[in-house]
Amino acid sequence: MTPSPLARPRVLQNVLHEARATLGAPPYGLLDLDAVRSNARELTRRAQGKPIRVATKSIRCRAVLDELLATDGYRGLLTLTLSEALELHARGYRDLVVGYPSTDQDALRRLARDEAACADITLMFDSAEQLDFTDAVIPPERRPELRVCLELDASWKAGPLHIGARRSPLFRPDQFRSFAATVQRRPGYAPVGVMAYEAQLAGVYDGGHTPRAYGVRWMQRASRAELLERRVAAVAAVKQVFEPEFVNGGGTGSIPYTAADPQVTEIAAGSGIYAPGLFSRYRDLPLRPAAFYACPVVRRPAPDIVTVAGAGWVASGVPGPDRLPTIAYPPGLHFVVNESAGEAQTPLQGSDARTLAIGDLVLFRHAKAGELCERINEFIVVTGDTDTDRWPTYRGDGLVLQ
Ligand SMILES: Cc1ncc(COP(=O)(O)O)c(C=O)c1O
Incomplete structure (x- = not known):
């Protein structure tokens, strides 16, 4: 109770x-800890059988990561930085996806020297410019192949309005497919995964009876419908180039919606475990x-x-x-x-x-x-x-x- x-x-x-x-x-x-465990169960219930990849930046405590990874329904980590992923890998954690692009030259060099880490850590890319940057630091002929997750822009555009996070420039399915082909062709890279984080659904609270709350709910209804179609199309387009090991989406605030997307294979979440102040402002959470x-x-x-x-x-x-x-x-x-x-x-x-x-x-x-x-x-x-x-x-x- x-x-x-x-x-x-x-x-x-x-x-x-x-x-x-x-x-x-x-x-x-x-x-x-009772609340942590109760929240962990609530998130998996909402994920309807799809595994949750723990967003580590929302946890930042290894004992809590261990607790979650030992809980049914949790698999793998989505880290904030490459150096964090390397540190966790050195301490025995596996299946790490770096959730954001990295320009940390020291960390890239350390990754390139570590074959086992290259096999367990996936990097995030959304442009050829980032691939060029990485090659300039760690040329492909002097390192193992790098695992690549491609990030789709999951924001919502209404005319000139951009609602959601400014992350990837890859919005349309054809842009996404074309970048997948670019990665596939580049020596030293293996495209393995896809991520589309719908910040305007997962990270914007919708509770209350203010004009803002009604506006947010209206925006989220429209965005959900648009993204469901576009993400399905984008993943289908990428599958013409490579078969992703995972399609990651969501965050604490969008789990049931994201889990219902047939193309999504795993959900990223972390904040809901601590349930901080902003998360008391969501409806039905x-x-x-x-x-x-x-x-x-x-x-x-x-x-x-x-x-x-x-x-x-x-x-x-x-x-x-x-x-x-x-x-x-x-x-x-x-x-x-x-x-x-x-x-x-x-x-x-x-x-x-x-x-x-x-x-x-x-x-x-x-x-x-x-x-x-x-x-x-x-x-x-x-x-x-x-x-x-x-x-x-x-x-x-x-x-x-x-
Ligand atoms: C890529 C990505 N996925 C998921 C999340 C969601 O995490 P949380 O459950 O902590 O809101 C975030 C958080 O910012 C993120 O950047």
Whole structure:
């Protein structure tokens, strides 16, 4: 049964307070492992039997990756960078697709020297210019063949409007087929996969009753219908050139839609595992907040205001209030308009300020999933109502994503 939204953060806050003497200095990262597991199951249920490739940038913690890869329905990793993929490969991870093009010359040279890594890591390409760049760094005659995933532009175009991420220039099925033929002809490259990430469906929340929400739902209905046809045609066109091992699509916010596309063989997802603040704004996405951070109250500038140290961990993307952290516990607090969430300190106002003492912890959720892990070295892992473990994040592991 899903606990009430407040019951769980209260338990987590208690666990933290009880463990306080054994913890180092705050801020603390906190992972509700029951929620992680529940979310993992919910994502696979939505994927309707298609495997989920874990989007690592949304996780950034190897123990969580291990947990997911040991769960039915999860297979392979979609990494943010090539150097991350190489690092993970060196630590025993297999079936890695780098989700974004790489111009990291050092990482490309390391890849070229490592035959086993070349066999397990797939690179992302969408233009001959990128192939030229790669060849200039690691000429084809001096390296093993590179595995290539071709990326299709899955955005939605309405007249002059471009809605979705600016990623690949390959929009039409004939452009996609032609680039597949280019890769096929180039010495030293083996086209093996296809990816089409529909950011405007997977990464744009659709909840609420505002004019924006109605506009988003209208856009998403139109985009879904258009992409379903175009992706089927683009994959069919590519199949005239090579038989893809995988066709990857989606993200947490689009899983049922993406899974219903007959050409898609696997879904990429990660954020839904932590269910950060932005993911509470989606309709029909019953996930449990799983990742939190806690900052201490350090002063009381007024009876109904407490100020916590730091806490202003604002998410990337188009700046706006939705990029701010969510105050998870206690509930009766809000940001002060003129200060919002600050770097050094964050004042919080509201009735629950009176219940907090200096040194007490306030629980927050980051708006986005993986970015939290760039702020903390480890998660305090809570199972049930017990503090069970410490899991290093990528940052705690020394694994830098850049
Ligand atoms: C290529 C690609 N696939 C999938 C995702 C979705 O991941 P998530 O489930 O974390 O939203 C992303 C995230 O940005 C992405 O860039």
